[in-house]
Amino acid sequence: MSKIKLLSSNLVNQIAAGEVSERPFSVIKELVENSIDAKSSQINIMIEEGGHKSLQVFDNGIGMPKDDLKLAFKRHATSKIETQDDLAKINTLGFRGEALPSIASVSQLSAKSIEHGHTDGFELTIHGGEAKSFVPAPGLSGTQITVKNLFYNIPARRKFLKKPDTEQRKIIELIRQFMLSNPGIGFSLSANGKEIYNVVFGTLETRIKDIYGKNFSNSLLPVELSKTPYKISGFTGNLNTTKKRQGDQFLFLNGRFIKDRLLSSAVFSAYRSLISRGEFPFFVLFLQIPLDSVDINVHPAKLEVRFQNEWHIYHVIKSSISNALEDILKVIPEYDPSLIYYSKQNDSQENSQLPFSNNETNSLVDNIAPRKLPNINFNELQSGNQLKHEFDDYSQIDRAHERIVKSNEFNTEEQIVSDTIWQLHNKYLITEIKSGLVIIDQHVAHERVLYESAMIAIDGNGMASQTVLFPQTLSLQPDEYSNLLNIIPYLEKIGFKLREFGENSVIIEGVPIDVNWGTEKEIISEVLEIYMQSSNLEASFIDYIASTFACKAAVKAGDPLTPEERKHLIDKLFATNHPYYCPHGRPIIINLSMDDLDKRFERH
Secondary structure, X not given: OOOOOOOOHHHHHHHHHHHHOOOHHHHHHHHHHHHHHOOOOEEEEEEEHHXXXXXXXXXXXXXXXXXXXXXXXXXXOOOOOOOHHHHHHOOOXXXXXXXXXXXXXXXXXXXXXXXXXXXXXXXXXXXXXXXXXXXXXXXXOEEEEEEEOOOOOOHHHHOOOOOHHHHHHHHHHHHHHHHHHOOXXXXXXXXXXXXXXXXXXXXXXXXXXXXXXXXXXXXXXXXXXXXXXXXXXXXXXXXHHOEOOOOOEEEEEOOEEOOOHHHHHHHHHHOOOOOOOXXXXXXXXXXXXXXXXXEOOOOOOOOOOEEXXXXXXXXXXXXXXXXXXOOXXXXXXXXXXHHOOOOOEOOOOEOOOOOOOOOOOOOHHHHOOOOOOOOOOOOOOOOOOOOOOOOOOHHHHHHHHHHHHHOOOOOHHHOEEEEEXXXXXXXXXXXXXXXXXXXXXXXXXXXXXXXXXXXXXXXXXXXXXXXXXXXXXXXXXXXXXXXXXXXXXXXXXXXXXXXXXXXXXXXXXXXXOOOOOOOHHHHHHHHHHHHHHHOOOOHHHHHHHHHHHHHHHOOOOOOOOOHHHHHHHHHHXXXXXXXXXXXXXXXXXEEEEHHHHHHHOOOO
């Protein structure tokens, strides 16, 4: 008896569903691609519980007549290819004819379609691959597909679906790709009855502005290059748009979003001299190449493709980006007046005038007032809405000196013998000990102090906050906003005060005492980006919050300190648990012994 059997068509569809429709996100992808192929000018997407409960895609495309609607849910039924030669010149997003029957086999699906120019259509209902009804359904032209209870008939697969919040974030990311790749189509997305996106058709530049905010368009650099047979167009971002995480890099091949490491690296290579390691530029690029020069039929989700001459394309992309980055004045970060909170100051009094000259012909350098450094007085106990600094208990300092005496770096012969602390180039603090000199990096020293204070605050009752004079509005993408909600309790522990402000925006009303005004957005954005990379609240992330806050809030190289501030910074440093290394591993203290000096001056 033969052991090899032909599988039933429904079982074949369920197997295919695991490849092309494995989760709500991939179902949305297939349905929206069909709507785009149907020449729709408006596509509306609605999801409930991240698509677990239901998802709907409505379009106003060309629609399908009665017979085509029935046939569309048969395996390998498609209007997009007919012969083998068509595989070499695919110009549509979908073409295999697998998606619809696969989705219908693992869900409770209804599909209503009305052919363009008609008012009478039909609605097909399928549950688990079995047709339930096929009835007339009048209305407007287009197609409406509703998918409920995905994988309801395959419990083993359903239990491995991602959480609704996770799936919703993934769908938001997907729709963002579609909106950018099709600025001529209007899109709306709602989740659990709440509108997330609603954009009308327009240009690519206006679409980017609609998604990322009006100010973002000021940071865009146009990209345009034609080298037969290739054409590159779109936008890349200046240094205002760089982030610590990937996610805002969009490469579209003949209108299809793709992921290709080599081609993406061409963009990064052009930015190499402008951004630091671990930063990622923004770009939306459209690559047009002959259809017979690429094979898109190599991945079930059609995200990966194969090129005939990918290195040639690499150099074309790199050249186009390099051309866009030629004007350095447009590439450098935009001057932001909101970052200047301090006016010019002379030796005797502060000048209350705005930091701009009345002479509009003056240069930008002349018009920007130097930022006045906050008066950091480590000796003064502060009250009210200001933080009462940790480590003012001098018994802690005494214990710290005991640790120094017992440590490997210092011994009993190396106690500080001078009350004088010199500041070298507003960067290093130098003081005399019995056996030589101690040199301290003021930035990393203060960073260590603030880091340990932040860790204590997160574990305990938190830090005090100071109300800002000019509250800052932080606008986010929907997925960024939902992630921010998860980490707000930790940000509030270190002194930030945030309030919801409209859709996907918050107002920063308070900041930690030690944070310089104007850096609050940067700190929150960096913390959010690393959280979105890791998506967990483990100890490593808590450590990152504290170290990021400490790095941004600490005094910088170049900041002058008074003699009292120098002394108390060193006292606070020695009161920490680890006074020798900053949270990032950089050394804080260098001991230059008399023996080292004698050798250097050849005193034998």
